[in-house]
Amino acid sequence: MSEQRAVGILGAGDMGHGFAAQFAVHGHDVTLLDHRQSNLDAARDRVHDVVSFLRSEGLTDRSPDDVASGIEYTLDRERGLASVDLVLESVPEDLDLKRDVFRGLADVAPGNAVLASNTSGLPVTEIAEAVPEDADRVVGCHWWYPPYLLPTVEVIRGEQTADETVERVESFLDSVDRTPILVEKDVPGFVWNRIQMAIFREALHIVEEGVASPEDVNTAIRDGYALRTAAIGPLETIDIAGLDLVQTVLDDLSPHLCDDDEASRLLEEHLAEGRDGIHSGAGFFEYDESPEAVTRARDEQVAAIRRALDEFRETD
Numbered sequence: 001m002s003e004q005r006a007v008g009i010l011g012a013g014d015m016g017h018g019f020a021a022q023f024a025v026h027g028h029d030v031t032l033l034d035h036r037q038s039n040l041d042a043a044r045d046r047v048h049d050v051v052s053f054l055r056s057e058g059l060t061d062r063s064p065d066d067v068a069s070g071i072e073y074t075l076d077r078e079r080g081l082a083s084v085d086l087v088l089e090s091v092p093e094d095l096d097l098k099r100d101v102f103r104g105l106a107d108v109a110p111g112n113a114v115l116a117s118n119t120s121g122l123p124v125t126e127i128a129e130a131v132p133e134d135a136d137r138v139v140g141c142h143w144w145y146p147p148y149l150l151p152t153v154e155v156i157r158g159e160q161t162a163d164e165t166v167e168r169v170e171s172f173l174d175s176v177d178r179t180p181i182l183v184e185k186d187v188p189g190f191v192w193n194r195i196q197m198a199i200f201r202e203a204l205h206i207v208e209e210g211v212a213s214p215e216d217v218n219t220a221i222r223d224g225y226a227l228r229t230a231a232i233g234p235l236e237t238i239d240i241a242g243l244d245l246v247q248t249v250l251d252d253l254s255p256h257l258c259d260d261d262e263a264s265r266l267l268e269e270h271l272a273e274g275r276d277g278i279h280s281g282a283g284f285f286e287y288d289e290s291p292e293a294v295t296r297a298r299d300e301q302v303a304a305i306r307r308a309l310d311e312f313r314e315t316d
Helices: 016-025 037-056 064-068 095-108 124-128 132-137 163-175 192-208 214-229 234-241 243-256 265-272 291-315
Strands: 006-010 029-033 071-074 086-089 114-117 138-143 152-156 179-183
Touching: 006 016, 016 029, 016 037, 016 064, 037 064, 037 071, 037 291, 086 095, 086 163, 095 114, 095 124, 114 132, 114 163, 124 132, 124 138, 132 138, 138 163, 152 163, 163 179, 192 214, 192 265, 214 234, 234 243
Parallel strands: 006 029, 006 086, 029 071, 086 114, 114 138, 152 179
Antiparallel strands: 138 152
């Protein structure tokens, strides 16, 4: 890893500060860049909180002060990216914005630096069109939220992405305790969001049709399907059930599954009522705790599941 010791992270928001924490915890030199000083100030506090949380959950033995020494916060993109091996962009999901960002990255980052985008679904190939002479070093690198807890990262190959670029990103991810998931085709939504949105669509459809309540659908997935899926994936489940049985069930059930081309009307109805999620105190459910408390509780449960699975796999 001697050639890949410095990473520049562009965007200090919800994902960016998590990237900074994860790379710094594992000993890489990190530069976190943003266009607003207030964003950097907030990110500094959030990195401290993330590392404190990871330490309290037994997921690192590094202290926040120790990790902080490996992170630089700056508004100066030219200086901040002058000697990095990897640039990881995490700006809002707008294709024109990302193209503008990549034009700038190609101008200031070293000529051999990997240019990675954390896009969750925009075509990597179209992002790379902004820098045609450097398209071979542009790659998708989609982390799942929260990035300091979930261990898998999608590596998306654009049409012009070089094999060496993919290999370097995979190696870098290995060095920070992340498992690369190689996405060979630059399709909308990649892997994670295609599967996640398919589950969202069917769950919303079941509620919309009055088949079951939001509470029961949520419980069925969280405490049933997802619990088993934490141990074995869906394709392993098919093997255990038997391909012939699954084929029969799918033949019978597929015509009845939701195939809507747009989002469920339930979302529009809830939004019209001001129920947009935890930040308003209500979505499909009511919340009497702060958004920070809700997400903290989620993170604690995810961390507990990770510890349990890690312990089981180590003794298996």
